[in-house]
Amino acid sequence: MSNLVQAVEANWYEASARERITGLLDAESFVEVLGPEQRATSPHLAQFDLTGAFDDGIVVGRGRLDGQQVLLAAQEGRFLGGAFGEVHGAKLVGLLRAARDSAGRAGPRAVLLLLDTGGVRLQEANAGELAISEIIHAIVEVRSAGIPVLALVGGRAGAFGGGGIITACCSRIVVSEHARVSVSGPEVIETNKGVEEFDSKDRALVWRVCGARTRYLTGGVDRYVKGSIQDFREAAIALIAHSPPFKLAVLKAEQQRLSDRLQRFGDCRDAPEIWRKAGLPEPEHIAEISDDAFLAIQRIKGADHVAR
Amino acid sequence: MEQFQVHGTAKSRAGGHRRQATTGVNASGNLEVLVERVLPDHECQVEVATAVAGFRTVWEAVIEEFFERTSPGGLRFSINDGGARPDTVTLRLMQSVQLMEDEA
Numbered sequence: 001m002s003n004l005v006q007a008v009e010a011n012w013y014e015a016s017a018r019e020r021i022t023g024l025l026d027a028e029s030f031v032e033v034l035g036p037e038q039r040a041t042s043p044h045l046a047q048f049d050l051t052g053a054f055d056d057g058i059v060v061g062r063g064r065l066d067g068q069q070v071l072l073a074a075q076e077g078r079f080l081g082g083a084f085g086e087v088h089g090a091k092l093v094g095l096l097r098a099a100r101d102s103a104g105r106a107g108p109r110a111v112l113l114l115l116d117t118g119g120v121r122l123q124e125a126n127a128g129e130l131a132i133s134e135i136i137h138a139i140v141e142v143r144s145a146g147i148p149v150l151a152l153v154g155g156r157a158g159a160f161g162g163g164g165i166i167t168a169c170c171s172r173i174v175v176s177e178h179a180r181v182s183v184s185g186p187e188v189i190e191t192n193k194g195v196e197e198f199d200s201k202d203r204a205l206v207w208r209v210c211g212a213r214t215r216y217l218t219g220g221v222d223r224y225v226k227g228s229i230q231d232f233r234e235a236a237i238a239l240i241a242h243s244p245p246f247k248l249a250v251l252k253a254e255q256q257r258l259s260d261r262l263q264r265f266g267d268c269r270d271a272p273e274i275w276r277k278a279g280l281p282e283p284e285h286i287a288e289i290s291d292d293a294f295l296a297i298q299r300i301k302g303a304d305h306v307a308r
Numbered sequence: 309m310e311q312f313q314v315h316g317t318a319k320s321r322a323g324g325h326r327r328q329a330t331t332g333v334n335a336s337g338n339l340e341v342l343v344e345r346v347l348p349d350h351e352c353q354v355e356v357a358t359a360v361a362g363f364r365t366v367w368e369a370v371i372e373e374f375f376e377r378t379s380p381g382g383l384r385f386s387i388n389d390g391g392a393r394p395d396t397v398t399l400r401l402m403q404s405v406q407l408m409e410d411e412a
Contacts, residue, residue: 016333018330035328036328036330036342037328037342037344046309049309049359050309050359051309051334051357051358051359051388051389051390052334052357052388053333053334053340053388054330054340054342054386054388076333078333078335078338079333079334079335
C-alpha cells in the first residue's frame, strides 16, 4: 500500500499543497510560518455560510532546495479553487516582504510560488484584488533586490485571474501538461462574450488557448516538465541559477520580443495556425503527442524570455 | 453551515509524541482535520464545522465509534468539512491519529 500512496503523492497534479512542498524541498527542511494551529482563517467566509481552512488555503514558510535556502508558498487548489482572499493574500505578501527585507546577508536564494488558483475569491473580492496588487508590487521588489521568484504551475485550478498576472510577473515559470495560465478564465469569457466566442466546455480548445504546451511554445512560460514533483524540483534547481536580472534593458528586450511575436502571429485564430506558420512539425497533433515527443520539438525561434 | 463539539473519554493516552498534524483538504466531499495534543490524557474532543447542516446525529455516531476504536486520549480534533461521507470522515480521523504516532 505504501508504494501506491507514494506513486500518487509523487504526481504534482494529484498532490496537495503540503505534499508538493514535502516532495519539492530537501527532506525535513520545511519550516512553516503561521501554520494551521495558529488558525489564521478568513474572517469573511462564515458570513456566506462557508467553512474555512485552518491555513486559509495557502502554506508559507522556508526550507532548503538542493542545500540552498528558499522561501516558498503553496496554494491549495482544491480549497475554494485556490482563490485569493484577505488572509490568504496577506500571507503571501508577508512572505515576499520577508524575502525582500533579508536580501543580501544570509537571505534566501530564491522565492518559489506553487500557484494553483482561479484568481480572487468572490466572497472577499475587494480584499483579494488588493492582495493581488500588493503581491505584484512585492514580487517586483524581491526581484529588484536580486532574488529570483519562480512560479511552479501544474495543479487542477491552473493560474487564472490575478494569479495569471502574478505568474507572468515571476522571473521564471515552470509548467506541466495540466497547467493553464491566463487572466480571464474560459467560463468568464463564455459568460461575457457568449458560447460562440468561447466554449468553456471544449477542453481541447481551452488547452490550445491557455494550456501549458501553447504557453511553452510561444514563450509564455520557460520550462515544460513531465508531471512528477521530482521534475518540478529539478527544474526549479536549474532555473534559480538562470534567472535574468531585473533591469530596464532586459524589460525593453522582452517588450520587443512580444511586439515581434504579435506582428508575426497576431492574425492567427487558433494555436495550430501559429504552429503551422512557425514551421513546427505536425501542427494538428501537438496537443496529443506524449510529453517526450513534445519536449523533442524545437521551440519557436525567439520564444525564450529575455525579461524573465 | 453547522458547528458543534463532541467530547469523549479515552481509556488511554494516544501514542506518539507529535504535538500536531493535519490531513485532508476542505473540498467537496472531503474534509481537513487538524489534530493537537492539548488535552488531559483521558479526554478527547472533536470540533466540527460542516458545510452541510442537519447531520449532527450521524456525526456524533461516527465520532463516538472512532473514540471507541482508537482511544485518542489527549487529542483535540478540529474539522473543516466540505460535505464528506461518514466513511471519509472516519478515514481522515484514523489517518490523523496515525500521523500523531509517527516519528516527528
